[in-house]
Amino acid sequence: MSNVTQSVSAAAAGTIQLGDLTVNRMGYGAMQLAGPGVWGPPRDVDAAIAVLHEAVESGVNHIDTSDYYGPHVTNQIIKQALHPYPDGLVIVTKLGARRGSDKSWIHALSRQELIGGVHDNLRTLGLDHIDVVNLRVGGMAEPSEGSIEEPLTMLAELKRQGLIRHIGLSNITPKQLSEAQTITEIVCVQNFYNVARRNDDAFIDDLAAQGIAYVPFFPLGGFTPLQSSALDAAAALLQATPMQVALAWLLQRSPNILLIPGTSSLAHLRENLKAATLQIQAGVLADLDAIGRGQRGQ
Secondary structure (H helix, E strand, O other): OOHHHHHHHHHOOOEEEEOOEEEEOEOEEOHHHOOHHHEOOOOOHHHHHHHHHHHHHOOOOEEEOOOOOEOOHHHHHHHHHHOOOOOOOEEEEEEOEEEOOOOOEEEOOOHHHHHHHHHHHHHHHOOOOEEEEEEEOOOOOOOOOOOOHHHHHHHHHHHHOOOEEEEEEEOOOHHHHHHHOOOOOOOEEEEEOOOOOOOOHHHHHHHHHHOOEEEEEOOOOOOOOOOOHHHHHHHHHHOOOHHHHHHHHHHHHOOOEOEOOEOOOHHHHHHHHHHHHOOOOHHHHHHHHHHHHHHOOO
């Protein structure tokens, strides 16, 4: 596949705003560039670098990462592969967690942890400011109610200092978004959502009405890929893979959805990019919608 063809595919789904930043709706998530369990270096650093090169050459201009992937590993690979960064490339990172020596995921929401996290990301990425920082709250996958005023106020201060350009939220509830908007502008929400996991349907629609991007993490089901006979049937009809259909469904679900599928494979990267050109007919969409109907409103 030529780079020209890939570039058309990457931009086919259109663009979306993150504040004053314009990004293609098909982005790239860097989590899988780390080793197994998102821990340590990958088995093949050169392959990871090649994936990043091709993603950017293919028109991807939005990379989602975090310094706690590895930890530090994905940011270091991004810097090695792409620094100095091309004009227009938007790098989004997350704060609010750290990795324990036992590879656990631990909340890191104190003032000093957030300040240190911003500076760690700046150093490992080789930046003087970060385009977007998502504050990660809640559990590993599920949001939990509770005030986020204290950590978000700290991030808003770092934004005023010029270290952060825009702020987003990850793993939150609508109530927490409302609280956050009294403190600072929120440009995106990153929550667990896919064709089978539909808890955020109403939330997505509300965000769309406000012009706020919604970024589903685990868009393909997470570490256990989506399994569905309806998805398989749609893929066969459209001559695509089930994962391509799952991505295309998200792009057609709402114009404010911004994708960050991750992979450490060039072949999978190319498959993901092709999903941006896939059009799902109304009848097939109805069948796919039925996969997650039982999740709605829960």
